[in-house]
Amino acid sequence: MRTKYFAFAVLAVLALVLSACGPTTINQAAPENLRTLDVSGVGVVYLTPDIVYINIGVNTPRENASEAVSINKEQTTAVIQALRDFGVAEKDIRTTNFSIWSNPTYDDLGQISGTNYVVDNTVYVTVRNIEKLGDLLDAAISAGANSIYSIQFDVEDKTEANKEARAKAVEEAKSQAQDLADVAGLSLVEIQKISYYESGASPYYYGGKGGGGGGAEVAVPIQPGQLAVTVTVNVTYTVK
DSSP states (O other): OHHHHHHHHHHHHHHHHHHHHSOOOOOOOOOOOOEEEEEEEEEEEEEOOOEEEEEEEEEEEESSHHHHHHHHHHHHHHHHHHHHHTTOOGGGEEEEEEEEEEEEEEOTTSOEEEEEEEEEEEEEEEESOGGGHHHHHHHHHHHTOOEEEEEEEEOSOOHHHHHHHHHHHHHHHHHHHHHHHHHHTOOEEEEEEEEEEEOOOEEEOOSOOOOOOSOTTTSOOOOOOEEEEEEEEEEEEEEO
């Protein structure tokens, strides 16, 4: 009798344990679905460049490698000195490439007749006086530069321009949201989410006058134009 009673008690306890481990359902009120409105705004600020980056180099082909290196060294030194004499600071002249390679030469029958060697030395120059850029290029060319490329105009400090562009973008997004809400018979409640993207200063072409510095009849003509700083914002409003 005791054995049966004990077995029944064990089974009862086991049932209680299993029921405690089973799934529990708690009824909660489902959150109210938020109605939202997504809009985008773009803000653009135009700037006049005040700094320029440019690659200036010397390319020297010769039949003898050591001769090519020697001549290139002399010409490159002269170019760098010309840049310094023009007022470019030491920190604004940086070597970005020095290379030497060989090229086969061919005779009139198309057969390889020999080899020549090419030495290239390029410096990356930051020019802070755009008004004199044309004259600077003339000075570099006169000193021996024969490879000039990748002129990039920029604005050194775009902090205020970015702030202004962000403000314009937000205002445009806000205006669009209000217009859409009015048409749809809705009311804006609050901003649920906002994100933005800033693009770097990109060229904006217009019919303005460029730089080039002193005597236009002698300086290389340069057109800095304008740069556009653009910010795009995406805003999500809750509406009712």
